[in-house]
Amino acid sequence: MKNMIKALRAERGWSQAALADQLGVSRQSVNAIETGKYDPSLPLAFSIARLFEKSIEEIFEDEAASNTELAAE
């Protein structure tokens, strides 16, 4: 799943480790989520959204929904 975490983190000048600390996860988890290797659970996605003061939809792109919309056009 594509997401905006890297950009949002860069805007705030946070390292992966700093973000990981705030979320209570490992730096490797943040890296895996950022690179799309791992999709976070709903509670973790909510924590991320809360931290960046955004909605989940603003951070994570629902690729399946985007593909459906593209196909409909």
Place this chain on the structure above:
Amino acid sequence: MTQQTFKSASKRYWRAFVPIMLVYLVATLAGSFYLKTFEVEPVWLQTTVAVACTLPMLLFLFIQIRYFLETDEYNQMIQLKGFAIGSAITVGAIFLIGFLQMFHVVDQVEVFWFGPAFFIAYGLSTYLLGGRQLL
């Protein structure tokens, strides 16, 4: 419920892991040296040493499971997949070697070695699944 963070779960794991491994090391070394002092090793003593060496290993497996439950979700996924693949490889090896023994293709194999084999298979699987990032 208190949410365990990755760091506190890791700290808790290492705090338990180090003493358990030290006890295991002392039990295996002291136990085998002590047994060698007997001309004919008493069965009850052999059994006691075997149990004393096994208990820390069982405890280690329990703290490993506790770590799976307490660590963050990504690490949990990697560890559980590694554990499952390691178990599958080891069980597969047990069946294969077991059948080869029954068919008299291979001689008797020490069952003990399936234990270390499991930990090697689990460790390698975890590493290859992405756990290498965790090192």
